[in-house]
Amino acid sequence: MHALVALGGNVMRAPGLDPAVFVHPQGVCESADVGVGTRVWAFAHVLDGARVGAGCNVCDGAFVEGGAVLGDRVTVKNQVMVFAGVTVADDVFLGPGVTFTNDLNPRAHVRHSVDELVPTWVDEGATLGARVTVVCGVTIGANAFVGAGAVVTRDVPAYAFVVGNPARQIGWACRCGRRLDPDLRCSCGRAWALDGDGLVESGALSCT
Template sequence: MRAEGLRPDVFVHPQGLCDSTDVGAGTRVWAFAHVLEGARIGAGCNVCDGAYVEGGAVLGDRVTVKNQVMVFAGVTVADDVFLGPGVTFTNDFTPRAHVRKGPDDLDPTRVEQGATLGARVTVVCGVTIGANAFVGAGAVVTRDVAPHAFVVGNPGRQIGWACRCGRRLDADLRCSCGRAYALGADGLHEDVELACT
């Protein structure tokens, strides 16, 4: 079902529900996915079977939302992010069924550009996952993740660095794709000069 006023270049599967009209060109909403009114979704996104995007959630452009992903109000996902099957975000540190909370009472979460969250990752609210970070399958993210960090486990812990292409960097901060990085006081940065040598 399509919301009245949804742009014609947004695909909604006959068994999908898209109640929001704030959806960018070329986005696809597949069977049994539900995008609630008030959700904002950018252009070229892929919202797969059984995914749920709550009102107040924001997805940038070209975001992949695999099957059974749960994105709740207060979660902001930047461009080019991959959310693997079954990724779940939380948005309240102290949930109680009998305590009603508004949007200002929720704990915001942000996923920066190009990050990857593997299958069944759980993100505890109030954190930022940095650009191009890679969170391995099944991890539980309980604190901020640095850009390019490679994180695994419960609770999630950094065990290395990830390239922009998604591969894990070697001990010299080089990737098999040809990119090289340098670690500075303000984090990991691509080093074009090293990559050329």
């Protein structure tokens, strides 16, 4: 484990951490594997062994465990918990209080190695709303939208709009984040079409 370095204002940063990574005076970043332009805010804690990409925003009270992976430009809002075995791709939004798990049979007296944890994958551009809970072992597809308070217990297709406990699909989401209408059109101007079990863009007007 790295010995933390306390700088002026009691900023706690791993030795070798790029100076272009901002760490709030009341934040802790034990990992040096953090990309340029990432910000770690007050009371957030990034453990040694975590990998965090460039341009991420790790907000107050968030926790990123060693063995967790965040891509580039990931938004990690307040009180998010990202544990070992979770991989989050680029441009993902994790709303306030999102919690991931990594053990299907947790017991306080049973210690699992990292290899025994159950992995979870969140694909690029996905949104997880406030207080979403993700039960480990699932894949959340690219640009999927998981509504606030949902409990994800199974895979979520790309572009799917899911809500509830357990989360169920009630529609589709545009790349801009808005829910598509029954004709698979978005108020942003994009049009979509079903292709097998998935969604493909059939009309390309830029979101505004």
